[in-house]
Structure formats: structure tokens, C-alpha cells
Amino acid sequence: MEILTPGRKPSRKHNGASARRTQKPPRRVTAGAVFKLLLVALLVAGGAYAALSTPKVVEKVSSQHVEQVIIEGEINFVSEQEVLTAVNSFISESLLLVDMVKIKQVLESMPWVRNVTIRREWPDTLVLNVMEEKAIARWGDTRLLNQDGAIFAPDSIVGLEQLAILTGPDDSARQVMEHYQLFNQLLYQRGLKIAELSLNERGAWLLMLANGVLVNIGEEDVMKRMRRLVAFLQPYFLDQMATVESIDLRYTSGIAVKNKSMTGEEVVSL
Numbered sequence: 001m002e003i004l005t006p007g008r009k010p011s012r013k014h015n016g017a018s019a020r021r022t023q024k025p026p027r028r029v030t031a032g033a034v035f036k037l038l039l040v041a042l043l044v045a046g047g048a049y050a051a052l053s054t055p056k057v058v059e060k061v062s063s064q065h066v067e068q069v070i071i072e073g074e075i076n077f078v079s080e081q082e083v084l085t086a087v088n089s090f091i092s093e094s095l096l097l098v099d100m101v102k103i104k105q106v107l108e109s110m111p112w113v114r115n116v117t118i119r120r121e122w123p124d125t126l127v128l129n130v131m132e133e134k135a136i137a138r139w140g141d142t143r144l145l146n147q148d149g150a151i152f153a154p155d156s157i158v159g160l161e162q163l164a165i166l167t168g169p170d171d172s173a174r175q176v177m178e179h180y181q182l183f184n185q186l187l188y189q190r191g192l193k194i195a196e197l198s199l200n201e202r203g204a205w206l207l208m209l210a211n212g213v214l215v216n217i218g219e220e221d222v223m224k225r226m227r228r229l230v231a232f233l234q235p236y237f238l239d240q241m242a243t244v245e246s247i248d249l250r251y252t253s254g255i256a257v258k259n260k261s262m263t264g265e266e267v268v269s270l
Contacts, residue, residue, distance in 0.1 A: 064094055064095050064096065064122075064123055064124060065091075065094055065095065065124065066091040066094075066095050066098060066124060066125070066126050067124035067125070068124060068125050068126075069083075069084060069087065069091070069125075069126050069127075069128060070121075070125060070126070070127045070128070071083055071128050071130060072127060072128065072129040072130070073129050073130040073131055073132075074132070075130055075132055076132065077112040077132060077133075077154065078110060078112045078113060078130065078132060082110070083107065083128065083130065086103075086106050086107055086110065087103050087106065087107065087126075087128070090102055090103050090106075091126060095120055095122070095123070095124060095125075095126065096120075098120075098126065100118045100120075103116075103118055103128075104116050104117075104118055107128070107130065111133075111152050111153055111154040111155070112132050112133050112152075112154055113130060113131075113132060113133070114131045114132055114133045114134075114146070115130075115131040116128060116129065116130055116131070117129045133146045133152055134146055134147055135157075135160055135163060136163070136177065136180075137163050137164045137165070137166045137177065137180060138157065138160065138163045138164065138165045138166065139151050139166055139167070139173060140165070140167055141165075142157065144157060144160065144163075145166060145173060145176075145177050147177075148174070148177075149173050149174030149175070149176070149177030149178065150173070150174070151170065151173050164180065164193075164194050164195055164196060164197065165195070165196045165197075166180055166196075166197050166198070167196075167197075167198040167199070168198060168199035168200070169199070169201065172199055175199070176197065176199050179197070179199075179205065179222070180194060180197050182223065182226075183197065183207065183226055186226050186227060186229075186230050187209070187226075187230065189230055190230060190233050190234065192209050192210070192211070192233075193209065193210040194207055194208070194209060194210065195208045195209060195210045195212075196208040202219060203219045204217070204218055204219045205217035205218065205219070205222055209241075211241055211242070213241060213244050213245070213246065213247060214245065214246040214247070215229065215246070215247045215248075215249065216246065216247070216248045216249060216250060217249050217250075218249060218250040225249040225250075226249070228249065228255065229247065229249055229255065232255050243259050243260055243261070244257060244258070244259055244260070245258045245259060245260045245262075246258045
């Protein structure tokens, strides 16, 4: 069996010639001529139906095996061999009888596969369109989150170590992903990125910026506090962030800043 990816898909020949159409005088069609044409069409259709209904034709169509599998879609983390191995046991039957529902279920059970659509191309080809998961962040040390906040666990996350690490109770994954995206949108205005974001059992948020600054957000008025942080950073010390160890947003009308050289915090009123 041959596996073809989009770059290797066999070309299809199209034979035909174009011709210039010329106008001819209109021909009169009589009722008798129309009847004859209809009769011929019915005879041809009947003959075709009879031919397809013969046991030999049905047997030939049913016995046509899958000779090649074409893999469409951009795949980076799933190999062609993995796909073939997953479907190999289902394509020993004819192309007509192959269980496409089962193949879809098996492929979509693979960690990196988000969605698969399958179609037959006669006489001998099975086409698989594979859509991979898109990893937005890490969930703990070994698992990943997609854009919907769903957790998936591939065998390896090599090459994805640069993604932000999000943590929290497993049933909070979607909530953590949503807040991660909202926080990132606010911090992007100041050229800052999140390296880690966590939600504890009490519902309190804690994040680590990519520059190493720890930000304690707390449990209440989370978005209000983050907007206050963004407003505070620009006039105060955005260019001095290298000297900051942590920022505490759990104040009613201020922000506590701890510098690396300080033993305590300095509260800045807003």
C-alpha cells in the first residue's frame, strides 16, 4: 500500500479538447422525435442498471481493496507511519466495506489528533484529512492545553518547553486557560508575557512573568486588579522591572512592590 501526503499526491490526467462553438440554423423537433429520444434514453438507463445489478459487477465493486492511503492536512507531531499503523487493520476489506467510523474513532483517540475526516476515492484510494491539536500552554509538567482549555497528554512534549506552564485543579483547566488569555492580552500592552499561571484550591491567582517577577493577584476583583497593574507599570517603573522581585495586587487602592535588594515591600498608592 502506498501512503501519499499532499506533496506526493498523484496527478490526475484530464483529457479533453476545447472547440469553438459555431451557430447553426435552429432545427425543428417534432413530437415523434422527442418520443424516440426519450425511448432511447430509457433503454440506455435500463441497460446500465441491469449491468450494474449483475452479480459480477457487484462482486467486482465489493472486492476492490484499498491500494493507497492519502494523508491530507498539516501534521507536525503525528507521523505518517503512526497513522498507517492505526488504520492498517481496517483496510484489509474492500474500499466499499471499510469501516470509516471505526477508523475515525481510532485516529481521534491519538493524543495529538483533534479531528479526522475520511472519504473514499474510487477505485482504490482512502483519503484521511487529519487536523492536529494546537498546544497553547503546558498543563503541569507533562500535559498540554489546547485553545479550548482541554487537557491532552502526548507521549512527549519535547520542543514545547517554551510554552507557559498553567496549573490548577483538573476541572478548572478551561477557566485557567481563559484567564491566561485575558491576562496575556492586558500584559501585551506593556510588552510582558506570562511564564507561569496558577489557580489554587481557594480560587486565588498567582502568576510569574517571563522576566521572573512574581505577581500575586489574589481571589477578588481579578480583572480589575490586573488592569490596575497595567496602568501602574507604564508611568512607574516599566524600565526598572529588572530590579523587581514581586508585586502584590491584594490592596484596595494600591500595589505593593518588593525589590530584590529590599527585605520588605513598598506600597504604592494609586
